[in-house]
Amino acid sequence: MNVTGATLFAIGTVLYGVSAYLYLMGWLTRDQFTRRWAPRVLVGAVSLYAGSMGVRWAVFGFPFLTLREVLSVYAWVLALLYLTLEWRFGYTIIGVLVTPVGSVIILVASLLRAAQAPLLPLLQSPWLMAHTGLFFAAYAAFTLAFAAALAYLLQDRSLRRKQLAWRLPPLPEMDRLSRWLVTVGFLLMGSALISGSAWAERAWGTPWVWQPKQVLSLVTLGIYGAYFFVRHVSHWPVRKASWIVVIGFISVLTTFIGADILAPSGLHSFLLR
C-alpha cells in the first residue's frame, strides 16, 4: 500500500479518536476551549482521510471494497454528515454519541489488511460509485437518527426519573431531528436499492437475485417504513416510536456487516477480499 496514503490514514484515525475524546470531555466539563476544538479536530480527521482515499484512488482505482475500506468510508461519511448537522443545527450531543462509535470503527478498520488487488472487471463501472455511495450516506443518516432517538430516550428517562440531565437537548428537537434523518436515510436507501437493481439489470439481465444483503436491506427499509406509519397514521407516542428507530439501526448493522457473516460470498461481500 502506498506510504503517503497509509500515513494520512493513520493520522486521520488518531485525530478522529482525539475529537471523540474532546466531544466527550467538552460535554462533561463544559470547557469552552475543548468544545471549540472538538469539531475542528474532526474536520482535520475528515480532510486527512479524504486525502488518503484520494491517494488510494490514484493507485488502485475505486478504493472501497475490503472490510477495512468499507468501515473507514462509513466512519468518514458519518463524520462528514455529522459535521454538516452540527454546522447547521449545533446539537453537539449527537457528536458525543456518534464520534466514539466512528472512532472505534475506524480503529478496527485500521487494524485490518488494506486492499491488495484491483477490482473485478465486472465491478469496474460508474454504477458502483452511485450504488455504494448512496448506501454509505443512508447508513450514516440512520446512525445519526439513532443517536438523536437515543438522546430523546435518555432525556425522557431522566425527566421521568426526575434526575435532570440538563445537558441533553429538549425532547421535540431531538424528535424532529431523528424524524428528519430517518426520512433522509429512507430516501437515500431507497435510491440505493433502485440504483442497484438498475445496475443488476444491465450486468446480469435481472434486477433482483434474492441475496441475503438485498433481503436485509428490504427488511431495514420496511422497519423505517413502519416508523413513518406509526408516527403519521397511528400517532404513537414519540417514546415508543423512537424504539423503532433503535431497532431500525440494529437492522442497518445487520445489513451492513452481518450479511457477510451470515452468507460470506457473492458480490455484496467484502469480508473475504
Add this chain to the structure above:
Amino acid sequence: MQQIVLVGLNHKVAPVEVREKLAFGSKDLEQALTRFSSENGACGAYGPEGAILSTCNRLEVYTLASCLDDGEAAVCRLLEDCHGERSQAFRPYLYRFADADAVEHLFSVAAGLDSMVLGEHQILGQVTEAMETALRENAAGKVISALFRGAIETGKRARTETGISQGTTSISHIAVELARKIFGDLGSCHVLLVGAGEMAELAAQTLVENGAESLSILNRTRERAEELAKQFDARAWGWNRLNEALIWSDIVITSTAAPHAIIRPDVVRQVNAQRRHRPLFLIDIAVPRDVDPCVDQLEGVYLYDIDDLEAVVEDSLAGRRREVPKVEAIVRQAQEEFMAWYRSLGVVPTIVDIRKQAHTVREAELERALRRLKGVSDHDQEIIQIMTERIVNKLLHHPTICLKKRANCADGYRYAEVARDLFGVDGKEE
C-alpha cells in the same frame, strides 16, 4: 505606594438590622461617591479613588489608602457621614482586607462564591452597576475601575468555564427549564393554573414571561378565578370544566387546598386520548397533593410534585458546590494577574524618570559632539543620532524589564528606591 483597601460587611457577618441601616439608595450612593472624586487634582475627602457595592446582602467600599487602618478610618467616616450612624454601631461587624486579599474578595464576590445562593447571576450585574456608577461620579480612577473590570471578567469566566451557575435554584425557573426540556419552545404552550397560591402564581407568571402562549385559571370559586384572570390577563374556567381545560393545556400547575387528589389517572387517561399524546406537564405544588402519583405512569405525562422540585434545587446546589474549587483557582489566577499589573504601576514613575534623565544626557552630549565635528553630512549626522539612541535604549533595557518584574514581589518598592539611588534620579517616588 498606596494600598487597595476593602471595608465592608455581608449577610454572613452582619444581621439584617445592621445591613439595612448602611444600605445606600441610588441618590445617597451618588452623593457618597462624589466625595471620592478629586477636583483640581486634590485628593477626595475619603480617598483618591473609590467604589461602593451596595446590595441587599452586602455593603462593600473599595478605596485606596496608604495603609489598611487609614482606609478603614476613611470608610467609617464615610458611613457615619452618609447614614448618620455612630461607627460603634457597625464597626464590630466590618471586615477589612488590603491588596491581594481585597482583590481576591471582590473577584470571588463577582464569581458568586460569596452569595447566599451559590453562583447566582444577579451579583455580576450589581458589580457592573457599582463600577458604572463610580465611573459616572468620577470616583473610580485607573486602579479601581481596572479592579472592577477584572472582577466582571472573572465573574463571566467562572460562569462560562465552570458549572458554578449551572442548574436552577428557584421553583419557578425550574418549571420553565423543565417545560423547555419537554416542549422545546414555550411559544405554543398553554398554561393552566388550578387553584391559587403565591408559589403557583409566581410559577405561572414566570412561564408566561418566558414565552408561554397563554394562561388560564381554574378555581373552585368562579369569582376568585375571574379575579385572578383579570390580574394576569388570563382566561377563567369553571370548576366543572376541568377535563376540558386539561385537554386544552400543556402545562398544568395545581395548588388547591383539596384534601384529596383532584386529577386522577382515569381523568388523565381520558384526556390523553383526545390530546393525541401531546406531552402533558403537571406541576403539583399542593400539600396534600392534587395529582394522584399514579398519573406519572401514563404515557406522555410528566408529573413533578413539590418534593421533586425541591430535590432539583438541592441537586443544582450540590452540583454548584462541587465546582467551587475550580472557580477558586480561576479567582486566584485572576487576582495574581491583577496584582502583577498593580505592583508594576508602582515602578512606572521610576522608569519614566530614569529614561528622561538618560535622554537629557544623550541629547546634550550629542549636540556637543556635533558642534565639534566638521564636515559631517546630514546622512552621517542621522547615523550618529540613531547610534546614541540605541546605546541608551540598550543600556536601559535590562534594568527596565528587571524593575517591572521585581515590582511583582511584596517588597518590590525597595527595588525602585535602589534604582533611583543608583541612577541618581532626584526626589522620592511620586
